[in-house]
Amino acid sequence: MKAAVIGCGLIGRKRALALPGTVELVGCFDEVKSAAESFALEFKTANFASIKEILEVQAISLLVIATRHDSLHSLAIEALNAGKNVFLEKPGAINHLALEKVCKVARENGLRVHVGYNHRYHSAIMKAFELCRMGALGEIMFLRGRYGHGGRIGYEKEWRADKLKSGGGELIDQGTHLIDLSLGFLGELKLEYAATPNYFWNMEVEDNVFMSLKNNSGGIAFLQASCTEWKNMFSLEIYGRAGKIEISGLGGSYGLETLTFHKMLPEMGTPVSQTWSFPDPDHSWALEMNEFVNDLQTGAKKSDNLDSSLEILRLIGEIYSRTNR
Numbered sequence: 001m002k003a004a005v006i007g008c009g010l011i012g013r014k015r016a017l018a019l020p021g022t023v024e025l026v027g028c029f030d031e032v033k034s035a036a037e038s039f040a041l042e043f044k045t046a047n048f049a050s051i052k053e054i055l056e057v058q059a060i061s062l063l064v065i066a067t068r069h070d071s072l073h074s075l076a077i078e079a080l081n082a083g084k085n086v087f088l089e090k091p092g093a094i095n096h097l098a099l100e101k102v103c104k105v106a107r108e109n110g111l112r113v114h115v116g117y118n119h120r121y122h123s124a125i126m127k128a129f130e131l132c133r134m135g136a137l138g139e140i141m142f143l144r145g146r147y148g149h150g151g152r153i154g155y156e157k158e159w160r161a162d163k164l165k166s167g168g169g170e171l172i173d174q175g176t177h178l179i180d181l182s183l184g185f186l187g188e189l190k191l192e193y194a195a196t197p198n199y200f201w202n203m204e205v206e207d208n209v210f211m212s213l214k215n216n217s218g219g220i221a222f223l224q225a226s227c228t229e230w231k232n233m234f235s236l237e238i239y240g241r242a243g244k245i246e247i248s249g250l251g252g253s254y255g256l257e258t259l260t261f262h263k264m265l266p267e268m269g270t271p272v273s274q275t276w277s278f279p280d281p282d283h284s285w286a287l288e289m290n291e292f293v294n295d296l297q298t299g300a301k302k303s304d305n306l307d308s309s310l311e312i313l314r315l316i317g318e319i320y321s322r323t324n325r
Helices: 010-017 033-043 051-055 069-081 096-109 123-133 175-186 284-298 306-322
Strands: 002-006 024-029 060-065 085-089 113-116 140-148 190-195 208-214 220-226 233-240 243-248 257-263 272-278
Touching: 002 010, 002 051, 010 024, 010 033, 010 060, 010 085, 010 284, 024 033, 024 051, 051 060, 051 069, 060 069, 060 284, 069 085, 069 096, 085 096, 085 284, 096 113, 096 306, 113 284, 113 306, 123 175, 123 233, 123 243, 123 257, 123 272, 140 175, 175 208, 175 220, 175 233, 175 306, 190 306, 208 306
Parallel strands: 002 024, 002 060, 060 085, 085 113, 140 220
Antiparallel strands: 140 233, 190 208, 208 220, 233 243, 243 257, 257 272
């Protein structure tokens, strides 16, 4: 299988490094010529002069698109109409209406699209899904998730601070991962409450989001994403009738990735606790890409996530509408 990458920044590079050995990276493109040149040199691949040139190469069957939010859906549609399957960086589009157009074109062309939500492939998260499938928690009552970083000098001047380019602030940035994980553990969710304040950064988009989502059984996801979290952090707690899962860290600046399962005893009181630590390098990017490529090669559908990606953007649109953002 031959692939090309559009968008040669940090995330495009991560996605390229995640390509399995069964995929040959044959080209790249970026509007910033220096970024494309550096990328092509690192990966020993061709630096195409335009996206049109990439799309004309019939041998390329997979296009990885890792650009700004406002260009994701239009590039995906171009690729699909040119007969390419697409690995699309999250959130997939600037809003759910744009992503719906991508879904329509993918169906019409009989091609596959996966939106990159790599957090489901982190070791601790996969272990949590395994424990839930085993029934270790019993019925899930609610979960609590927090995810944040502290920004950087000039953050308010980056494209993520421009709503026309990003679609929003922390909600559409790190908040998307929290919503995605909540859908994975709780199923279909409805918006109960949301606030999108701007506490610190001088920008038009929110630097914090607080939200409460609820499923049909009354299970609640209580979530916060923040870029005023001065020490990077990730925390996800899942509470069931039979115990609790506590996940902290994602590796790197977010700290050692760990999962602790607290098992309730019949007599209650102090639970029996077991902790797993995952000190190895982050393999989530590779696992996600491998699953999608394997699906393309075998016809399986394990990586299909367009429906949940649409639901994430629908909820985000509702939050922004409710909070006048």
